[in-house]
Amino acid sequence: MSSSWLCVYGRRHVLGLLGLGFSSGLPLALTGSTLQAWMMSEKVDIRLIGLFSLVGLPYTLKVAWAPLMDRFTAPWLGRRRGWILTTQILLSASLLILGSLTPSRHLQLMGALAFIIAFWSASQDIVIDAYRAEVLPDADKGAGAAMSVVGYRLAMLTSGAMALILSDHLPWRTVYLSMGMLMGACTLWTFLCPEPANSGEAAELGPKNLKETVWAPLTNYFTRPGAVAILVFVMVFKLSDALAGALTTPFLLDLGFTRTDVGTVNKAFGLVSTIVGTLIGGALVHRLGIARSLWVAAFLQAFSNLAFVGLALAGPNYAFLVGAVALENLCGGLGTAAFLAFLMSLCDRRYTATQYALLSSLMAVSRVLAGTPTGFLVAALGWPWFYTLSVLGAVPGIVLLPRFAPWRRPPSPTTLP
Structure with a gap:
C-alpha cells in the first residue's frame, strides 16, 4: 500500500463515491429551499409554503423501510448498484415531471410529487450509505466518506445556489428540467462504480423472510x-x-x-x-x-x-x-x-x-x-x-x-x- 496520503482518492471504489455523493445530495434542495423559492416567485401563500416542509418526512423515517432494501435485490447490476440505479431513474423521471408543472396551477400535485421525490431520495441515501460501507476496506473508509461528503456538498450548491442563479435568467420549468436531466446523468457513475466484493454471498446470508428482514x-x-x-x-x-x-x-x-x-x-x-x-x-x-x-x-x-x-x-x-x-x-x-x-x-x-x-x-x-x-x-x-x-x-x-x-x-x- 502506498504511503502517500492522497493516492487513496484515485482508487476506483473511492473516486466513484464522489459521483454517488453528488447523486445523493442533488434532490434535497429541489424539494426544499429551491422549491420554496419557486413558489414564492409564483406568489403562493406563505402558509402553504411552510406546510411544504412536511415533504422532508421520508428523510427522518427511512429506517422504517431500510430492511426491505437489505432483503430484496434489484434484477440488474447487483445487490446495491441495482437499487441505486433504480432510485436514480425514478428521481430523474419525477424531477422532469415536477418541472412540467406550475405552483400557481398544480400546487397539490406538486406537493404530492415533492413527497414522492423525497421518498425516492431517502431510499437512494439508504442504499448509497450501505454501498459505501460495503465497498470500502477499513483503510479506505475515511477517504470514501470524504469523497461522499464532497460530492454531496457540491450537489447542494448545484441544486441550491446555482439553481437560484439560473432562475434569474431562465424559466423555473427549464431549471427543474435541467436538474432532472442532471439527475439522469448521475446513472453513469453507478455503471462505473464496482459492486462490493462478495455482495452476492452477503445477500444469500441475509434475511430470507419478512420477520428476519x-x-x-x-x-x-x-x-x-x-x-x-x-x-x-x-x-x-x-x-x-x-x-x-x-x-x-x-x-x-x-x-x-x-x-x-x-x-x-x-x-x-x-x-x-x-x-x-x-x-x-x-x-x-x-x-x-x-x-x-x-x-x-x-x-x-x-x-x-x-x-x-x-x-x-x-x-x-x-x-x-x-x-x-x-x-x-x-x-x-x-x-x-x-x-x-x-x-x-x-x-x-x-x-x-x-x-x-x-x-x-x-x-x-x-x-x-x-x-x-x-x-x-x-x-x-x-x-x-x-x-x-x-x-x-x-x-x-x-x-x-x-x-x-x-x-x-x-x-x-x-x-x-
Missing part, C-alpha cells in the same frame, strides 16, 4: 457487547460541533457582520473549508486508522469552538471571521470523515442498509436535540460563554473514546465490529 438486523446489532453504549457514543461524539453550528448565522449577524459577509465567508468559504477538512480527514484515516483519527478529530472539533469565543470578543473583525470560519469548518469536516468511517465499520454486511440507517438517524436526532436549548443558553450566558460552554460538549465523546477507539491497540471485535 425486520428483526434480524436489530437483533444482530443489539446482541453485541456494548451495543447500547455504542449508540450513546454515536449520539454524543459530535455534540460540541452541533452546539457550535446551531446558531452560527444569528451569531455573526448579531456581531454586526452583513448578510453578504455571512453568505460569502460562512457559506461559500465555509463550504470550501469543510471540503478540505473532509479530504484531510479521509487521508488521516488512511494513514492512522479509524481509532486514532477519532482521537484527533475529537479534540480538534472541541477546541476549534474557541475560535468563535475569540471572534465574539473581537467583534466584527473580518480577518478574524475568515480565520474562525476556516478553522471551525476544517475541523468539522475532518471529524465528519473520521466519524462516518467509524459508523461504516459498525455495520454487518448482511444488514448494512438497516444498521447504517439506524446509526445515522440517531446522529441526526442528537444534532436536532442539541440545537434546541442553544437560544436559551445564549440569552442567559451571552455569546462568549456560550461558545466556551460548547467545548464541554466534547467531553462525553472523549470519555467514551478509550472504550470504542483505543489509541494504543487495535479495536477488538467486541468494541468496534
